[in-house]
Amino acid sequence: MKFTGRPNTIRAKESMFRNWVEPHLSEDGSNLDEVVDVWEVDLQPASIKALLYISKEYVKETTGKELDIKQHVKRIGRSKQQVPTKALTHSEIVALSAVIEADDPLYLPFHIAINTGMRRGEVFGLHWADLDMLKNRILVQRSYYGETKSGKSRYVPISSALEKVLVAETFGKSYNKSKGKRSGSMVKSLFDPNPYLRAACKEAGIREINFHGLRHTFATLALEAGRSPVLVSKCLGHAAVSTTIDLYWNVTGESLDMAFLEAKQEERKEERKEWRKQNPEKVQELNTAARAVNAEMKENKERIRDYLIERYGSTPCMDCDKVFRWCAMDFDHRPGETKELKIGARGHQKATIQNIALIEKEITKCDLVCSNCHRVRTQERHNAKPQS
Numbered sequence: 001m002k003f004t005g006r007p008n009t010i011r012a013k014e015s016m017f018r019n020w021v022e023p024h025l026s027e028d029g030s031n032l033d034e035v036v037d038v039w040e041v042d043l044q045p046a047s048i049k050a051l052l053y054i055s056k057e058y059v060k061e062t063t064g065k066e067l068d069i070k071q072h073v074k075r076i077g078r079s080k081q082q083v084p085t086k087a088l089t090h091s092e093i094v095a096l097s098a099v100i101e102a103d104d105p106l107y108l109p110f111h112i113a114i115n116t117g118m119r120r121g122e123v124f125g126l127h128w129a130d131l132d133m134l135k136n137r138i139l140v141q142r143s144y145y146g147e148t149k150s151g152k153s154r155y156v157p158i159s160s161a162l163e164k165v166l167v168a169e170t171f172g173k174s175y176n177k178s179k180g181k182r183s184g185s186m187v188k189s190l191f192d193p194n195p196y197l198r199a200a201c202k203e204a205g206i207r208e209i210n211f212h213g214l215r216h217t218f219a220t221l222a223l224e225a226g227r228s229p230v231l232v233s234k235c236l237g238h239a240a241v242s243t244t245i246d247l248y249w250n251v252t253g254e255s256l257d258m259a260f261l262e263a264k265q266e267e268r269k270e271e272r273k274e275w276r277k278q279n280p281e282k283v284q285e286l287n288t289a290a291r292a293v294n295a296e297m298k299e300n301k302e303r304i305r306d307y308l309i310e311r312y313g314s315t316p317c318m319d320c321d322k323v324f325r326w327c328a329m330d331f332d333h334r335p336g337e338t339k340e341l342k343i344g345a346r347g348h349q350k351a352t353i354q355n356i357a358l359i360e361k362e363i364t365k366c367d368l369v370c371s372n373c374h375r376v377r378t379q380e381r382h383n384a385k386p387q388s
């Protein structure tokens with residue numbers, strides 16, 4: 001397919017064609033109406049308009065016919081002028097939920113979309129078997145039109161609000177238990193939810209929103225509530241966290257800073273993962289070194305412990321004067337002494353055989369008592385403290 005225009009335009013057209021036209025549109029363009037439906041799930045009006053002109057070029061080249069795109073261009077143009085609300089507030093959601101009743105065809109799609117941020121096509125493509133009520137999650141593995149946009153599947157969590165809706169539905173009419181299997185689509189038939197949604201907004205007395213706006217609402221509120229951008233990005237099925245951040249500039253400055261920080265961290269994590277994949281022998285080397293260091297530390301701890309048992313193992317408790325096994329003895333720092341090292345029955349992690357002197361110095365600040373008396377001492381010190 002050869003496109004006309006300046007080099008950058010041609011490149012953009014080719015990319016749009018490969019991603020959105022070629023996989024969907026038949027050569028004669030006869031299924032244009034359906035394809036526009038697909039586009040409208042995820043694309044902005046400006047992109048759809050561009051795709052319409054690309055489709056026209058394509059059909060002209062393959063069949064020599066003029067594809068009639070006038071109706072669509074006109075309609076898309078109109079929908080752009082309305083500038084639908086991007087995201088609802090909490091109180092608007094409450095008002096909207098109140099007017100969408102359980103027998104409304106919009107009921108299930110609305111609650112799923114607002115609680116999970118799933119795309120329209122994904123909501124309509126859900127099967128009952130995709131729900132995992134035990135693990136409280138939904139497997140998003142297809143769109144009504146086929147694959148998900150990224151071609152990958154993902155899990156989204158079921159919020160407590162959505163759980164209530166789903167449990168009620170589950171035991172209602174649309175649940176097929178007869179075969180011991182939850183089979184079939186959750187949303188019975190494909191329909192354009194936007195007119196229903198607009199009517200509901202009007203009835204609720206709130207700003208009008210389109211179905212895609214429910215996805216924006218979910219993302220915006222989740223980020224505003226301080227949810228991790230990484231998590232939100234995973235829920236939305238974005239390939240990169242940066243996509244999520246680019247789309248939701250309107251969240252507060254603070255959480256945006258957080259978003260960048262976390263995106264950076266996530267990036268670094270991915271880089272490290274990739275590095276490990278590329279350098280298996282270096283990873284092996286590091287692991288071997290780490291094992292050696294750990295073994296040495298363990299050995300040192302044991303040597304310290306042996307030394308302490310040898311030196312203090314038969315010393316009786318200062319309080320009750322009894323001799324106990326070493327594991328029941330504590331070095332109790334006397335009040336007023338500053339604790340620089342923790343010395344327990346197992347020695348100390350930082351201790352090496354070379355700094356026995358350091359341990360002995362610390363022991364001069366301590367009383368050797370049994371664990372039982374140590375506990376009594378601690379309790380009494382606590383009681384003696386003035387109540388604040």
Ligand SMILES: [Zn+2]
Nearest residue numbers: 317320370373
């Ligand atoms: Zn004691």
